Amino acid sequence: MAIELPAGVSQDAVAEFVLSLADDELILGHRDSEWTGFAPILEEDIAFSNIAQDEMGHSLVWFTLLEQMGEKNADAMAFERLWQDFRCCRFVQYPKGDFAYAVVRQYLFDAAENVRLQALMKSSAKPLRDISERIIREENYHLMHSQGLVERLGDATDESHKKMQHAVDIAFPQALGLFEKLNTEPELVSNKVFPGNDVLCAEWMKEVVPVLTKSTLHLPVAERDGGYVANVKSDVGGRQGEHTDHLRRLIEDMQSVYRTVPGGKW
Amino acid sequence: MLPEKSPEQHLADFEARVARGDKVEPGDWMPEDYRKNLIRMMGQHAHSEIVGQLPEGKWIPYAPGFRRKLTLVAKVQDEAGHGQLLYRAAETLGKSREDMMEELLSGKAKYANVFNYPTPTWADVGVIGWLVDTAAVINQSMLAQSSYGPYGRAMKRICYEEAFHIKQGYDIVATLAKGTPEQRKMAQDSINRWWYPTLMMSGPPDTLSVHSQQALKWRIKTKSNEQVRQEFVDLIVPQIRALGFEVPDKDCRYDEKSGHYQYTQPDWDELKRVINGDGPCNKERLDSRRKTHEDGRWVREALAAKGKKASQPVA
């Protein structure tokens, strides 16, 4: 099976890219769902559960595209694949942490997702354009929600500021890993499937640095050429399958029931 | 100004209104015991929803397959939503959500006994949705007719969403019924474990329940505990058998004369023990809620402080 792609772009290259999107959304959605029943207040419990469902729903959309490209179906991809074969960034793998970390991670991810989807809405690959136009509508709301929490909690009280700054210190280098280069990136960039992770990262920083700074949260970045560069090492490896042990445990849990009856119905 | 009514006259008017099916709204005159009984019932009901998130929520990370995972998050989310609606309904009687929450966490307030039982297998997610929520809906459809307006309104919306809960639960069990022998056994074991705790949900026979008599008189509820339980048994027994499972009660049989299923009464002493804190998971459930409440305190305080700052008029 095949999908409609511009000449010069291989299915494999697009598949690598789409898999990274699908796995990011699935694993972050899983982490978000760990807040269901445990959020600071009922209204926020409901909100986080919505976001978890949206993220997992988006991953399902990407997996469905992969199936059209000849991969196994979404359930097989999520519940039968070896953890080493996942291609999510390490950022989404880390445990749920406290609520400050959850909010900061969600914000940094949502901002990246918006930058990524906006770029994909101009992709030379029609299937990516179509999907991005669809799911960006929910992602816009996520960004409003998580950015709203960052802006409020950043300087609300001394305690909230401390917790949020601590979360930013941990999450920022991890978040840079969202933009780890793909193996097939030159092919994707030269054929205008997407502008490349360096470009996305630069746009993302233009988005998040002013918001965090205005929220009195400090980032290890320097201004350069009208943009920003990070002064910390990026937490990469996920796109190459070099995962944290957290992912191994998460996948073991996630697949534990499903795998007890191989090929069975649940 | 009209002459002040005497308390006796107020009570007589109130009872006459309620008896003819009129609804009571916040701000209406009501007997103090009516108010207290309602706050207690709605509070317990709200607590049951948010404690009830835990036994099933435990399985969210393990749910097998996309559809099950998404559905389970949505289901446990609804329980938070139902808690939210019910606390709000109770707040109309002048008790804050914070106070109700404190009473839950201090162990003073009760919640449904059924959520103090463990969920050791995936089948429990299905059986809770199917058995426990069926029993809950029978009770809640009755409460949707409650004389207290805000309670009835909350219940109507909750019943609508509970219909989804029952269907997803039934779907899980029906899938297990068609599965491997291990899957079937998992489901039967789960039915066996949940049968009596579910029967206990509608409460002890009304003759044993003080609150129940009063609630019936004032139409806070409109059916006795025994009626609700019988309705549940009549509805669920054929469903269990149709899926090829057994009802774990040898004496459960259809009685032609009455048109109802007969069943063995649950152990009411066990209910008393569990309600009073000595169930298999009471401590675990309350500890979990307490930790969530404490962990989230800084967020609630910070956002409250920020909201206050923002609403201050610019000098």
Add this chain to the structure above:
Amino acid sequence: MDTQWETYEVFHQSRKGEPHEYVGSVHAPDPQMALQMARDQFARRLRCVSLWVVRSKDVTMTDYQDENFFAQVTDKSYRDPKAFEAPEKDGH
């Protein structure tokens, strides 16, 4: 200290042209978050094109116990179209 925030009353419009209807309340720290919380609690299943939130304490209410407020004690049926005979279809 009460950390459950203020309450906001929520009004929901299912489609343009329909009225906003009262659907319930949310606890929220400020109006903007109240809108978001209302969306997640009251519009996650229902179709919705618009939400309003109003601080509960800003709602002014009549008193249920003051039944005279709505009393109509003399015959006012003359305000009702049914109180008059309609012209025949041919205008007579």
